[in-house]
Amino acid sequence: MKTIIIPINTLAEKRGGLVKAAVQKANLLSQEKDYKIVILVLSYQKHLLEVVMDMKNDGKLAEAVDVINVIEFLNPNPSNRVKNLKIDEKKLTKIRDGKNYRFYDNGIYVMFKNVNKVNGRIEFIDHFKMGRVRFLREEFDFRGNLTRYVEYGNKNTATMHRYVDKNKKCFLSIWIDEETHEWKRAIDFNTGKEYKGMGAFYIDIINKIVQNFENPVIFSLFSEKLKNIPEDGKNLDYIISKLDSNVKKISSLHNTHLLDPYNNKNEVQPIFRDLFENTNFDRIVVLTEAQKKDIESVFNRDIEVIPNSCDFPIREYNVGKDINRIIMISRIDAKKRVDLAIEIMKIISNKDPKLYLDFYGFGYKDELEEEIYSKVKDYSLKNFNFKGFTSNINEELQKSGMSILTSDTEAFPLTIIESIANNVPCISFDIKYGPKDMIKSGKNGYLIEQNNIEGFADKIIECKERLKRGEFKNISSTVLNISSDKVKKQWIDLIESL
Structure with missing residues (x-):
């Protein structure tokens, strides 16, 4: 074994x-x-x-x-029992805020209780001192067990995590950098050992x-x-x-x-x-x-x-698809270059206002995500829509005329294979690594010189014209197909050779 x-x-x-x-x-x-x-x-x-x-x-x-x-x-004493939380609210004034609650002590804001909107369970309780300054958060798992205390500094960012067992006894503390939010050092209280680096x-x-x-x-x-x-x-x-x-x-x-x-x-x-x-x-x-x-x-x-397995089922061409719809499936990450997709759609808006892009994916609520949303707003783009995360990729691809990938670099972008398997041509920059193995330029999509956004926009328009002529209907036959059985055998052979 x-x-x-x-x-x-x-x-x-x-x-x-x-x-x-x-x-x-x-x-x-x-x-x-x-x-x-x-x-x-x-x-x-x-x-x-x-x-x-x-x-x-x-x-x-x-x-x-x-x-x-x-x-x-x-955790030396984990709990598996569902617990009903009891909060000492006798001396506090409780004010409802949606499904959440705010608590006041003689007019002073002292506590906030966050309740899950779907199941009604308590997610966390924040504690405040004079001046509405948060100093402590209690976090609970889905069974209602207290799992972690988060301590806050003067900048309202975490400075320490304290992980507790079912008896509320701390078994691990982790120091947090108030500026970068990075974990810096830890103490394991089971052994009394301090780690000066993570x-x-x-x-x-x-x-x-x-x-x-x-x-x-x-x-x-x-x-x-x-x-x-x-x-x-x-x-x-x-x-x-x-x-x-x-x-x-x-x-x-x-x-x-x-x-x-x-x-x-x-x-x-x-x-x-x-x-x-x-x-x-x-x-x-x-x-x-x-x-x-x-x-x-x-x-x-x-x-x-050893590649990722990609034995996606081949799907029929959807004659009811919207050939004006471009789909992009990606995270909002620096290497994914969503900013270039926005620039491309800005060019497209002046050449063919009927074309539009639906972006499926998520970001990390960071500065880059703010910049991406602001860029679309600053350009007043009506043809770039943020649709959020979806687990129904194939359904969304079937509705689309084409897909795009604007990354600076990849390793093995499965979204290209998913697109072609759905008879949806993919347009990508010719980058290292992966697109060249999957896209046969002109047959099931296009490879564009890296960062050539004008050329990229031109190929989107060309792709639409070819879709109007009924082309790209059977490109699923060109998809790179790597069976899971083959990949599994490769991994097993490698593991057994160790």
């Missing part, structure tokens, strides 16, 4: 392609009877158990997949977790800097490389290793240079032959190629 451990930062259906790929890998390998599959969630998620239950009920996560939260692993914390705790399993094999799927692992150079690859030698280690890249502008194979991001020169990983895997070739031409390292 081997235990396959797949760390991710958070788990939810509404997440980007990386989490989707991790869940896909977990589901695929869970079909192998000799493998135990564990998804290891690194960050705190108070509703994680509920998320797992919902995903399994919806068939999005295989029943055989176990999910462990690193923070909750340290890298050391995660190395220690993940080591403890994996030693509970037989023949552990652990994946590293992402290399980005995280707020809960903020130290320079100490990303997930670094942490996994420092685990005990009996743990087999696989780094599986799902993004580019190149520096911006992502087109020079010799200009490698430092974190990936460290990875390729690191001898602690048993295997390094990428998604395309092109990326393998670029890495091996610079580094003395053998690289494996």
Whole structure:
């Protein structure tokens, strides 16, 4: 029996392609009877158990997949009972605010109780001191158990997390940087050990977790800097490389290793240079032959190629589709270059005002998301619509004339394959890596020189004209089809070779 451990930062259906790929890998390998599959969630998620239950009920996560939260692993006395919260409200004046409540003590605002609008459960309770200054939040899971205290500083941002067991006893404290919101240091009160950096914390705790399993094999799927692992150079690859030698280690890249502008194979991001020169990983895997070739031409390292499975069902051409509708499926992230999509639609608005774009995806409520929304507003664009997250991608594609991808870089953009499988041509910049493997320019979409927004807009208009002539009706036959059985066999062969 081997235990396959797949760390991710958070788990939810509404997440980007990386989490989707991790869940896909977990589901695929869970079909192998000799493998135990564990998804290891690194960050705190108070509703994680509920998320797992919902995903399994919806068939999005295989029943055989176990999910462990690193923070909750340290909880010596977890509670599984539903609790009715009791708040001392006798001396307070309660004022209803929608489904929420505000509490006053002789006219002074002292407490706010947030209630889930769907199920009526308490999500959190905020406490205030004189001057409406928040100093403490109590957070509750979906069973009504208190799980965490969040302390706030003078800037109304978190300065400390205190995680508590069923007896409200703190088992873990984490210091938070008030300016950057990054996790800085931690104390595990079970052992009395203080960690002066989150890298050391995660190395220690993940080591403890994996030693509970037989023949552990652990994946590293992402290399980005995280707020809960903020130290320079100490990303997930670094942490996994420092685990005990009996743990087999696989780094599986799902993004580019190149520096911006992502087109020079010799200009490698430092974190990936460290990875390729690191001898602690048993295997390094990428998604395309092109990326393998670029890495091996610079580094003395053998690289494996295992793509994501993409055996999407081929769908009939929808004769009732709106050929004026362009669809974009993406996160609002710097590398996705949603700003270029806006510039393209600005050009389109002057050339063909009937064309419009529906954007499906989500952002992170950060400065970039604000900039994207402001840009559309500043341009007074009527042809760019934010539609939010959808789990019905195929249904939305079927209604669309074409799809677009404006990223600076990708690794293996499944949205292109989903589009073509629905007989919807895709227009993309010719970037590293993936689009060139999927799009046959002129046959099932178009590849455009990177950052050429005028050329991109022209191809959108050309695509519409060809749709009007009845072209692109059977492009699903050109889709890149990689069966899940083939991918599963590749992963099993690799794992068994360790």
